[in-house]
Amino acid sequence: MTTTTAAPAPHTLTSKGQATRARILEQAAELIYTKGVHATNNEQIRRAAGVSGSQLNHYFPTKESLVLAVIAWQAERVLTFHRGERFGHFDSIDAFREWADHYVAYERAYQEGCTLGSLASEIIKTDLDVHEQLAGEFDQWRGIFRDGLQRMQQLGRLDADADPTRLAGLLLAAFQGGMLLAQVAGNNAPLADALGAAIDHVQALTPSQPDA
Amino acid sequence: MTTTTAAPAPHTLTSKGQATRARILEQAAELIYTKGVHATNNEQIRRAAGVSGSQLNHYFPTKESLVLAVIAWQAERVLTFHRGERFGHFDSIDAFREWADHYVAYERAYQEGCTLGSLASEIIKTDLDVHEQLAGEFDQWRGIFRDGLQRMQQLGRLDADADPTRLAGLLLAAFQGGMLLAQVAGNNAPLADALGAAIDHVQALTPSQPDA
Structure with a gap:
């Protein structure tokens, strides 16, 4: 019963949702690459990808789900x-x-x-x-x-x-x-x-x- | 004229000074190794090595001088x-x-x-x-x-x-x-x-x- 913290699978998303998810991933990858996993926080990712905190949380409910992606x-x-x-x-x-x-x-x-x-x-x-x-x-x-x-x-x-x-x-x-x-x-x-x-x-x- | 920010050369230190310097280095190396350069700050190093802020600053006036060492x-x-x-x-x-x-x-x-x-x-x-x-x-x-x-x-x-x-x-x-x-x-x-x-x-x- 991990439904509350599981990230939605990419293939279940609308094309707009997939684009948002991809934008978050690209920015998160860049931030983690330049600053490191520890020094990268939600606020930085949110701002770089231009999404709200609830959007970020929707696609990647935990740091682990984001790093896995x-x-x-x-x-x-x-x-x-x-x-x-x-x-x-x-x-x-x-x-x-x-x-x-x-x-x-x-x-x-x-x-x-x-x-x-x-x-x-x-x-x-x-x-x-x-x-x-x-x-x-x-x-x-x-x-x-x-x-x-x-x-x-x-x-x-x-x-x-x-x-x-x-x-x-x-x-x-x-x-x-x-x-x-x-x-x-x-x-x-x-x-x-x-x-x-x-x-x-x-x-x-x-x-x-x-x-x- | 870099005397104010230059770290003292190890061979100019007393044996007690050398021991203190070595203790700081050992702790700093361990912290940087486990947490990374960015996430390691003076306060952590100071506490781990059991030295005062002014002692730390005496041996390693800048982050660069510490990382070099x-x-x-x-x-x-x-x-x-x-x-x-x-x-x-x-x-x-x-x-x-x-x-x-x-x-x-x-x-x-x-x-x-x-x-x-x-x-x-x-x-x-x-x-x-x-x-x-x-x-x-x-x-x-x-x-x-x-x-x-x-x-x-x-x-x-x-x-x-x-x-x-x-x-x-x-x-x-x-x-x-x-x-x-x-x-x-x-x-x-x-x-x-x-x-x-x-x-x-x-x-x-x-x-x-x-x-x-």
Whole structure:
């Protein structure tokens, strides 16, 4: 019987309601990203989104319901991008290089970092009951790489004894760590090094790699 | 002429003064680690360290001087640990494995994360003028790995065409990203995968590696 504090499911909303909910989410995500979860309060979100306190409370009755929705919203953007045709489901080394090049070539990468990674580093310190969902989103992200690497194995593009789960873990960690170190350095070189070397490792596990 | 706002250099303090300064730093580091830079104020630090407002102001006249000292304090611990005899200056694959095993075997790694990485992810969002020092500390950390890998090359333990800077960048990024993903997952497996695979990559670049 949690009806009094449950947020309405997005698909039950009118299109106007969905637009209001999306506007709140976008502003909340931005505030949490720049100020942190703790330092973001209802009043700031309400003003940034231009909604009343009762509207905010209607869509997101608790801080947890709001943070859960922000996680889902940020994750949706990241996962959709990775599932796009551009990367061909990551079933080739070229796809991984294309992916790395995209982020390294993005001039503001070292200023913005990874939206989902930044959110995670904020949330892991809070006692909000949202850790399971956060872990699930990163599992999906890692799963995109792992599925691609498994497909490479099926296609004979990756050694049979390579471990797709472990390699997917390296790629995601190199991305997250590379983004943090790029932000610290104030340039994208640490991201380029980390992703480049991680993909070198996958490439070294491809069968009969020609020398040039 | 910054004498009125400059923090006294630690070596100019009496031993009692040094102890007081260290106590403030320890409490400030803990508060910033758990609550974040923005949410930590003088009153909390003062109470946690059991010092007066004027004492706090004497040792750390500004928030910047305090955050700079916390960075230096956390970095000192991390760098000293990495420079310890245990890892033999990272001039062998075994040393890197020993290093990874240490963190993976530490049960609370996924709860605590990396103290310096957590501090970094906090600070990169602030406008405190401490980014240069933070970048310098991570450069030193990366440098420990790079120097070890260069020594491996000199000893014929790493291929001459391997790039120690790039490999050192992968190792540090895998550590930082692995720590974040371990915290998200609630277990050390992501750290084990990331460090294991990164060191696999270094090992694959060692000359005439026997099969077993």
